Amino acid sequence: MKMFATPWVRTQTGGTTKAVPVMPDAASRIINNAKRPVIAVGAAINDLGDELVERVIKLHEKGIPIAATAHSVKFFERKGVRDVYEVGIIELTNLLTDPEWSGVDGSGPPDLVIVIGINLDLTNQTFQTLKNFTDIPSLSISRYFMANANYSFPNIDDEIWLLYLDELVWKVKERGQ
Amino acid sequence: MSKHEKIKIKKLTSPLLNMGDVEIEFGKIEDDWEEPQGPTPKPGVVALRNWDRRLMERYEPFYTPVCDMCCLCSYGKCDLTHGKRGACGIDSKTQQARMIALECAIGAAAHGAHSRHMVEYQIEKKGRDYRIDMGLNIATEAPIYRTIIGERPKTLGDLEDGMDYAEQQLQHIVSSLHTGMEGDFKDYESKAMHAGMLDNLVMEIGDIAQVIGYDFPKGESDVPLSELGAGTIDKEKPVILIIGHNVVPGVEILTYAEAYEKADRIELAGICCSAHDLIRKNKSAKIIGPMSEQVRFIRSGMADVLVLDEQCVRVDLLEEAKKVKTPVIVTTDKIGLGLRDRTGDGADQIVDDLASGKEPGAMILRPEKVGEVAVKLAERVFPTRNKLRTIPDKDEIKSEAARCVSCEECQRACPVNLHISAALKDAKSGNFDSLAELRERCIGCARCDSACKKGIKPLSLIEGASDYIIKEDRYNVRVGRGPILDTEIRNVGPPIVFGEIPGVVVFAGCSNYSNGGREVAEMAEEFLKRRYIVVVSGCAAMTIGKYRDEDGQTLYEKYPGNFDAGCLVNVGSCLTNAHILGAAVKIPHIFGRRNLRGNFEEISDYILNRVGAVAVVWGTYSPKALAIGTGLNRWGIPVILGPSGSKYRRLYLGRKDKEEKWDIYNARTGEVVNADPTPEHLVYVAESKEEAIIEIARLVMRPNDNVKGRQIKLAHYIDLHKRYYGTMPGDLHYYIRQEGDIPMTMKPEIKAILEKKGWKERVIPDPTLVERLVWKKKDKEDEKDKKEEGR
Ligand code: SF4
Ligand code: SF4
Ligand code: SF4
Numbered sequence: 001m002k003m004f005a006t007p008w009v010r011t012q013t014g015g016t017t018k019a020v021p022v023m024p025d026a027a028s029r030i031i032n033n034a035k036r037p038v039i040a041v042g043a044a045i046n047d048l049g050d051e052l053v054e055r056v057i058k059l060h061e062k063g064i065p066i067a068a069t070a071h072s073v074k075f076f077e078r079k080g081v082r083d084v085y086e087v088g089i090i091e092l093t094n095l096l097t098d099p100e101w102s103g104v105d106g107s108g109p110p111d112l113v114i115v116i117g118i119n120l121d122l123t124n125q126t127f128q129t130l131k132n133f134t135d136i137p138s139l140s141i142s143r144y145f146m147a148n149a150n151y152s153f154p155n156i157d158d159e160i161w162l163l164y165l166d167e168l169v170w171k172v173k174e175r176g177q
Numbered sequence: 178m179s180k181h182e183k184i185k186i187k188k189l190t191s192p193l194l195n196m197g198d199v200e201i202e203f204g205k206i207e208d209d210w211e212e213p214q215g216p217t218p219k220p221g222v223v224a225l226r227n228w229d230r231r232l233m234e235r236y237e238p239f240y241t242p243v244c245d246m247c248c249l250c251s252y253g254k255c256d257l258t259h260g261k262r263g264a265c266g267i268d269s270k271t272q273q274a275r276m277i278a279l280e281c282a283i284g285a286a287a288h289g290a291h292s293r294h295m296v297e298y299q300i301e302k303k304g305r306d307y308r309i310d311m312g313l314n315i316a317t318e319a320p321i322y323r324t325i326i327g328e329r330p331k332t333l334g335d336l337e338d339g340m341d342y343a344e345q346q347l348q349h350i351v352s353s354l355h356t357g358m359e360g361d362f363k364d365y366e367s368k369a370m371h372a373g374m375l376d377n378l379v380m381e382i383g384d385i386a387q388v389i390g391y392d393f394p395k396g397e398s399d400v401p402l403s404e405l406g407a408g409t410i411d412k413e414k415p416v417i418l419i420i421g422h423n424v425v426p427g428v429e430i431l432t433y434a435e436a437y438e439k440a441d442r443i444e445l446a447g448i449c450c451s452a453h454d455l456i457r458k459n460k461s462a463k464i465i466g467p468m469s470e471q472v473r474f475i476r477s478g479m480a481d482v483l484v485l486d487e488q489c490v491r492v493d494l495l496e497e498a499k500k501v502k503t504p505v506i507v508t509t510d511k512i513g514l515g516l517r518d519r520t521g522d523g524a525d526q527i528v529d530d531l532a533s534g535k536e537p538g539a540m541i542l543r544p545e546k547v548g549e550v551a552v553k554l555a556e557r558v559f560p561t562r563n564k565l566r567t568i569p570d571k572d573e574i575k576s577e578a579a580r581c582v583s584c585e586e587c588q589r590a591c592p593v594n595l596h597i598s599a600a601l602k603d604a605k606s607g608n609f610d611s612l613a614e615l616r617e618r619c620i621g622c623a624r625c626d627s628a629c630k631k632g633i634k635p636l637s638l639i640e641g642a643s644d645y646i647i648k649e650d651r652y653n654v655r656v657g658r659g660p661i662l663d664t665e666i667r668n669v670g671p672p673i674v675f676g677e678i679p680g681v682v683v684f685a686g687c688s689n690y691s692n693g694g695r696e697v698a699e700m701a702e703e704f705l706k707r708r709y710i711v712v713v714s715g716c717a718a719m720t721i722g723k724y725r726d727e728d729g730q731t732l733y734e735k736y737p738g739n740f741d742a743g744c745l746v747n748v749g750s751c752l753t754n755a756h757i758l759g760a761a762v763k764i765p766h767i768f769g770r771r772n773l774r775g776n777f778e779e780i781s782d783y784i785l786n787r788v789g790a791v792a793v794v795w796g797t798y799s800p801k802a803l804a805i806g807t808g809l810n811r812w813g814i815p816v817i818l819g820p821s822g823s824k825y826r827r828l829y830l831g832r833k834d835k836e837e838k839w840d841i842y843n844a845r846t847g848e849v850v851n852a853d854p855t856p857e858h859l860v861y862v863a864e865s866k867e868e869a870i871i872e873i874a875r876l877v878m879r880p881n882d883n884v885k886g887r888q889i890k891l892a893h894y895i896d897l898h899k900r901y902y903g904t905m906p907g908d909l910h911y912y913i914r915q916e917g918d919i920p921m922t923m924k925p926e927i928k929a930i931l932e933k934k935g936w937k938e939r940v941i942p943d944p945t946l947v948e949r950l951v952w953k954k955k956d957k958e959d960e961k962d963k964k965e966e967g968r
Contacts, residue, residue, distance in 0.1 A: 017258060
């Protein structure tokens with residue numbers, strides 16, 4: 001286990017900013033404080049079979065909308081979850097740079113972007129755009145520390161990652177309550 | 178065309194004068210081209226700025242910085258994060274655009290310098306007046322040249338005119354990159370597009386020069402298959418390996434070997450585009466594969482002599498070659514590697530010095546001498562080198578794996594995040610399968626080797642574990658055919674423009690794949706089966722050849738090589754990308770009867786609105802690929818990149834949800850109408866193969882599709898969406914303009930969806946983005962011209 005907060009991809013430093021490393025408890029508070037969070041879920045969400053998909057669905061059941069990027073929509077469909085917003089991660093990031101965008105559910109632009117299961121290059125580039133051209137904070141709940149997000153899980157292995165996600169699911173409050 | 182003309186006078190006698198062998202050169206003479214000169218012959222840096230801005234109004238540049246800072250000058254480093262400006266006043270978007278313009282200029286210069294050498298070399302061999310003859314079925318010999326330069330090149334010498342223009346323009350572009358120049362990101366983007374367009378031009382010039390100079394195939398679709406893969410190499414023979422993109426030294430090696438009847442006694446093989454071009458000259462040469470094979474193949478020890486030319490050559494190859502005692506010959510002024518210039522020395526002396534190990538290599542700038550030295554040297558070192566290799570055997574892998582401390586630094590350096598240390602754990606206990614499994618996704622970059630503090634070389638261990646895979650590395654690739662015939666364009670022009678051939682899908686570019694090369698072959702086959710036209714070039718063309726179906730056939734064996742529905746066309750090396758664009762340019766000319774001459778904007782407008790072509794550059798990494806792609810964008814052709822392409826830091830994205838962005842002129846009436854959002858983007862990054870497939874099906878749609886054509890395109894789009902995403906697409910209401918567009922068998926289902934979305938019918942316009950191309954205006958202008966002519 002590598003519980004440290006240096007960019008997993010050593011060169012993904014960006015420059016003058018660095019994400020705050022967060023554990024599940026802090027991550028859940030960030031999510032609970034957001035009014036309109038969205039969770040962007042990529043095609044790698046299937047990499048550990050159902051394990052990750054099921055945890056993301058539990059977050060979704062607490063009222064966080066899902067932006068399903070690439071073919072990840074297929075994994076939700078299989079689980080009978082149909083109310084996901086299908087969009088490319090690049091398109092989503094572009095929409096997020098538009099303050100007038102009505103958001104994934106029409107309720108207005110998100111005020112927190114949570115990312116999981118997206119190709120490492122694309123995840124980093126998404127954070128770079130958000131950091132430079134928007135005021136929307138970002139949170140990475142991938143197993144790799146992403147320095148260009150505002151907040152990120154540290155580098156952890158698969159087993160710990162699943163435990164982190166369990167804790168997160170447990171601590172994230174149901175929306176509207 | 179207008180050109181320099183020479184008159185030779187053998188003997189002139191008059192009462193006043195008596196002279197012989199006089200040569201008089203005239204400046205410019207206009208010739209018989211019936212096309213009137215268009216508005217932008219030899220466009221300057223800002224001549225097409227309005228067109229670029231019109232494109233960018235719809236396809237806004239989207240930036241994703243790789244670095245938050247700028248370190249161009251010593252005011253810096255400057256922090257540009259989140260709205261900050263540098264000491265020169267530049268902001269982050271403009272800085273990203275400057276980097277894009279810089280990369281495009283580098284790419285164009287790389288192709289340009291190569292093409293300049295090619296033109297000079299062919300002129301030296303054939304003479305300046307050697308005629309450009311692209312064969313009976315090609316009258317439009319240089320569609321890009323005609324459109325940009327506004328002239329028809331007739332001889333090798335004429336091509337120099339195009340090179341002069343491109344080189345002069347590049348200087349202006351590069352100068353604008355200096356501190357304290359552009360302050361508007363769209364102006365830098367326009368310069369990037371200009372550099373991209375120049376890149377497209379010089380590629381066409383370079384390839385025409387080599388096609389006519391070397392008598393390469395001129396668009397014949399029945400070109401033969403050539404062998405592909407390291408497994409095809411006969412190790413019992415001396416092997417000469419060429420790497421790079423300039424085929425001249427390779428051809429001279431062939432010529433020398435043939436002249437001295439040694440062709441059967443040596444193996445000539447190549448990596449990257451020089452190999453592509455070599456098989457256009459002689460199919461008996463072999464292609465090892467794309468750039469990812471460079472280090473692996475040299476470490477395998479199979480190459481007895483290594484000949485390097487230019488572009489995408491790893492710069493550590495001399496070091497790698499020394500370890501396996503392979504002498505290196507560098508052959509261009511672009512790559513010296515610190516080696517002594519031996520161009521003026523005798524061939525036998527050079528062979529002695531390199532064979533004895535006195536010097537690890539030599540620079541030889543005369544291609545003919547390279548030919549002689551390479552062949553003699555390969556024969557000389559073959560028995561003593563004994564195919565010395567640095568790839569470990571299984572025992573060595575085991576002991577190396579035992580030294581691994583699982584720090585995972587190799588994985589953290591790996592561009593594709595391969596789980597190397599986990600595989601090494603298995604190897605330590607004698608199971609080599611996990612290591613071998615990494616090979617398919619490994620791009621051969623050797624960053625893992627550099628990262629390992631223990632001195633372990635994971636790349637070599639992966640290679641050593643994969644010996645059985647390498648033995649099976651025996652495939653084929655269809656020889657690059659070069660241009661698309663005018664006759665083919667005549668046949669497929671109408672069904673492409675109306676949408677009945679659902680699209681032309683191009684797979685081009687490098688081998689920096691995020692998830693292995695197999696995906697490129699899978700994408701190609703998906704669209705071949707659906708009878709799209711699939712065109713390939715460069716590394717992608719090699720990658721596609723390296724997969725077989727259940728019956729053991731490669732795609733080249735399964736699909737014919739014509740430019741027609743359901744066919745797989747390999748045009749050849751990087752330079753031949755110009756012929757893919759050339760085919761798109763010929764459609765408005767041959768089918769649409771548009772003039773090419775100096776008429777860039779009208780031709781691009783036609784392509785953007787009518788020609789359903791899309792290029793996929795799945796493993797992109799190079800500035801050249803960016804230049805090619807940015808050029809294609811200016812011509813109106815969308816490009817899809819793989820995930821690593823996001824690090825180019827700029828895309829051009831449309832917003833289908835913003836209706837006003839899709840206003841367009843209906844050329845028939847002059848009215849501004851709201852068209853469907855097609856093509857939706859100009860450069861897009863797909864996260865997965867599945868997303869790329871869906872995006873291809875979307876991006877081949879054009880506002881000009883007739884209802885039958887749109888029905889066909891939508892039927893494929895829906896089917897692919899169901900197959901790869903498991904759902905019905907949620908955006909059909911954007912692409913259905915009238916009820917007739919709905920695929921027949923899905924009418925009730927789709928009509929219900931449209932109703933829910935509040936869908937409204939749209940006109941199908943005669944689309945143009947350019948107001949002066951509205952028919953009425955055009956007619957009026959023509960009338961005015963006629964009146965003026967009559968005066
Ligand atoms: S070019 Fe401008 S932003 Fe870049 S280092 Fe110099 S002053 Fe700073
Ligand atoms: S050589 Fe292969 S395993 Fe090593 S870093 Fe590059 S891609 Fe990864
Ligand atoms: S960097 Fe070297 S020691 Fe560390 S895990 Fe990789 S191979 Fe093992």
